[in-house]
Amino acid sequence: MAAKTVLIVDDTRLNRELVKDLLESEGYLVSEAENGREALHCVRTQPPELVLLDIELPDMSGLDVLAALQADPATQNIPVVALTAHNQPSELQRFLSAGFVACISKPLNLKMFTQTIATFFTAHS
Amino acid sequence: MNQHRHSETETKFISAISHKLRTPLNAIMGFSELLLDETYGPLNEKQAHYLRNINVSGKNLLILLEDLIDLMNLRWGDREVHLSTFSLPRVVQEICLAAGPAASSKRITLSIQNDQEVSDITADEAKLTKILQHLIMNAIRFTPEAGKVNVTLRLSSQPPAHLADAQAPQFLEVSVADTGVGIKPEDQERIFAEFYQVPATNTPEHKGTGLGLTIARELVTLQGGTMWVESMEGRGSTFVFALPLSAAQP
Numbered sequence A: 001m002a003a004k005t006v007l008i009v010d011d012t013r014l015n016r017e018l019v020k021d022l023l024e025s026e027g028y029l030v031s032e033a034e035n036g037r038e039a040l041h042c043v044r045t046q047p048p049e050l051v052l053l054d055i056e057l058p059d060m061s062g063l064d065v066l067a068a069l070q071a072d073p074a075t076q077n078i079p080v081v082a083l084t085a086h087n088q089p090s091e092l093q094r095f096l097s098a099g100f101v102a103c104i105s106k107p108l109n110l111k112m113f114t115q116t117i118a119t120f121f122t123a124h125s
Numbered sequence B: 001m002n003q004h005r006h007s008e009t010e011t012k013f014i015s016a017i018s019h020k021l022r023t024p025l026n027a028i029m030g031f032s033e034l035l036l037d038e039t040y041g042p043l044n045e046k047q048a049h050y051l052r053n054i055n056v057s058g059k060n061l062l063i064l065l066e067d068l069i070d071l072m073n074l075r076w077g078d079r080e081v082h083l084s085t086f087s088l089p090r091v092v093q094e095i096c097l098a099a100g101p102a103a104s105s106k107r108i109t110l111s112i113q114n115d116q117e118v119s120d121i122t123a124d125e126a127k128l129t130k131i132l133q134h135l136i137m138n139a140i141r142f143t144p145e146a147g148k149v150n151v152t153l154r155l156s157s158q159p160p161a162h163l164a165d166a167q168a169p170q171f172l173e174v175s176v177a178d179t180g181v182g183i184k185p186e187d188q189e190r191i192f193a194e195f196y197q198v199p200a201t202n203t204p205e206h207k208g209t210g211l212g213l214t215i216a217r218e219l220v221t222l223q224g225g226t227m228w229v230e231s232m233e234g235r236g237s238t239f240v241f242a243l244p245l246s247a248a249q250p
Helices: A013-025 A036-045 A062-071 A089-098 A110-124 B002-036 B045-076 B088-104 B125-141 B212-222
Strands: A005-009 A029-033 A050-053 A080-084 A102-105 B084-087 B109-113 B120-123 B148-156 B170-178 B226-232 B236-245
Touching: A005 A013, A005 A036, A013 A029, A013 A110, A013 B002, A029 A036, A036 A050, A036 A062, A050 A062, A050 A110, A062 A080, A062 A089, A080 A089, A089 A102, A102 A110, A110 B002, B002 B045, B045 B212, B084 B088, B088 B109, B088 B125, B088 B148, B120 B125, B120 B236, B125 B148, B125 B170, B125 B212, B125 B236, B212 B226, B212 B236
Parallel strands: A005 A029, A005 A050, A050 A080, A080 A102, B109 B148
Antiparallel strands: B084 B120, B148 B170, B170 B236, B226 B236
16 A cells, blocks of 8 residues: 655644654655645645645735635645644634634644544545 | 723734743744653653653643633633533543542542533533632642542422522532641632732642633632632542533433
């Protein structure tokens, strides 16, 4: 069975490294992007099965990246999870309304994080 | 208008601090946990011990950050009360469930007393949850091995003595009683001041942020209520808060 593919988009290198190492140790195939434009390029050239998207990116916001993915028929069905250091309930609600399938707050609880990702793939397979 | 704009600026500032600090905490807590899970090979005792120190310090820093953000929001940010109707016993049970591991690690019995069968109330659920979390965690923290922590729920149509002038259709009174170390009379008011911790209890096993009671009391006051403590040194403490309930039970 082919490994499940995930794209992690975060401008903080340490956050990308943590998520990549963690998910790779669980058998996922992980690619990285450090800004919005790179994220859109990655999704269009090598569509992953799941995108983990930070909200605060240097060139555009995670919400804009999501909107661009939703506007393109080729990418609109790829599920996107917000991975963010925002944790106010009103902010998280705003992200969910925008179309993120889930919001995960940083700092990550690693066990809960891997469980959420695994549950997600089970539910969508 | 000015007041409103002021509060919006402060809220943005508070949100930015929270965001900026959470990002490095993610790396500190995440990488130490990844190593502790021995994903990349076995650790010797010293390495595991140091990594646990790093991980626990990260967690404590996160708790301190959350308490500070709550306090800043109370003082300068969002002070709105959001009313909804919810089951109070469910909220208390959920908090006790979450506090279960902390209690059982000291063999403390956690119980809920609800003789009047208080059920749905109309209040600010998020604020009430925070208040109860702080009181219950504090009670567990200051209660020695094999002690007891009891939460009592009461409703009354008469205002409690501490809220004699208040007018409302109903009053909620919640007490959290412990069999802990107790509080000297001269400390019973000071413990509500931010960062104040009774010197003798300011030890690693009692570690807290020193902000919990300040936050809990301010959250109660914000809703028109009051909080006090009844305690005898060596015999335990009972923290009580009373809130006017704006609408009668549905």
